[in-house]
Amino acid sequence: MADPYYITTPIYYVNDVPHIGHAYTSIAADVLARFMRIDGRAVRFLTGTDEHGLKVEQKARDQGIAPQDFVDQVSDSFRALTPLLNLSNDDFIRTTEERHKNGAAALWTLLQEKGHIYESVYAGWYSVRDEAFYQESELVDGIAPTGAPVEWIEEPCFFFRLSAFGDRLLAHYDQNPDFIEPLSRRNEVKRFVEGGLNDLCISRSTFSWGIPVPGHIGHVMYVWLDALTNYISALGFPHNKTALTGEWQNAIHLVGKDILRFHAVYWPAFLMGADLPLPKTVFAHGWWTIEGKKMSKSLGNAISPQDLIDAYGVDPLRYFLMREMPFGGDGDFSARAVKTRINADLANDLGNLAQRVLSFIHKNGGAVMPTPGIFTDEDLAFLGRVRALPDLVRAHAHEKAPHKMLESIWAVVSDANRYVDTQEPWALRKTDLPRMGTVLFVLCDALRYLAILTSPFMPASMDALMDQLAIPHDARSISGLAHDLRCGTALPAPVGLFPRIES
């Protein structure tokens, strides 16, 4: 059995309802999880909600409800993303669950036992919106570099000796070039660590909505120490003694660029401090702007996933988000761009290809899977490109480049459309029926590869396409491609896959 694969999204703050930024990371993780599953890997895909901290406590207070009731409600709206976006997560963790609180408390206790925690007073800047401490020197015109407001706080707290971990972190980055991806981000984090690390305040004592610090009444854990532990508490840490021996070593954390520092500096330092193994990779993706503008509460331009699905359908939305913006870069979400992509790539290129081939077979090929004769050089050249596709797509999946997976698949979609145009099965119908059968067979085989490889992106539509090709369920995987198409099998009447977007 190939190595198990473990992929995570950030756990989302419940001070806000889900928006396209959350949908984006979850869909990207889902695509990679689904690809690895059809590639024969045992996969664990985790998402969840981050429910403690001052930001959440304040929001509950604003709404006049108890924090627990408030987080129960909002967490449900994130859990609802699973059916809404057709996510295949195996687990959904909430930081208010016992299993998580145990994990976070156990990590704290390990850090304390190993001498990495000391008690002192924090006097400095804090941003509630970012749930982050900032140095005076980091502030720009009195606000955080992220644009968030900061406040001065002074309170007793526990510190983690982060300053002692700089060299070990830098050595880890050097020895494990895939620990921080993409490369540009890795350099950014290295520069930050090379600049010297300060000890990190890891508890708060002026509010109570958090996990209690073991043995110290009046302190709750800093929300990031609490939250980051979710990735291992979901595996059964600390009760399951083998929790961190299997898939954990292959763990991939997908995060937005804004929260890279927490994942690539604090998190590995906590794990090193506790003598626990590190995850394999932290991959930082970019941000969406909306119609050219930053998404923000004050502009009120955050888009809800539900509205987008109502407008475009879930598979076209998933396709657009994965295709439009290179994973790792930034991109713009605009109604025009969505319409252009869906109409060009889905309705015209793939949808039309499937429709042309399958309705032609239905009308002129006896509505059964065609039987091939002898392949010409052109057939073999085209089939060669088709058969090379799984390895190409796999390589891009390992690079965590969903946009490149789609680019290489769509290059073959274009090849297939060209092949139909040059082979002209409609003309062969009158002149050479056996040759027509060969051409249609080649096209069905290409469609089968395209459907299986595109299924991680658009699971429901590609299942419908595979139904139309009569591909058995147990052959809907990359190894399933080794079976031959079953010539002569009756094919159901074709139905259009992707309607055009008109307005």
Ligand code: MSP
């Ligand atoms: N709770 C923390 C994560 C803790 S993980 C141990 C958190 N939550 S969040 O809800 O604020 O953000 C979750 C993710 O959404 C982040 O990865 C962030 O980058 C992403 N996005 C928020 N807005 C975004 C865009 N406009 N575009 C793309 N992703 C964006 O941070």
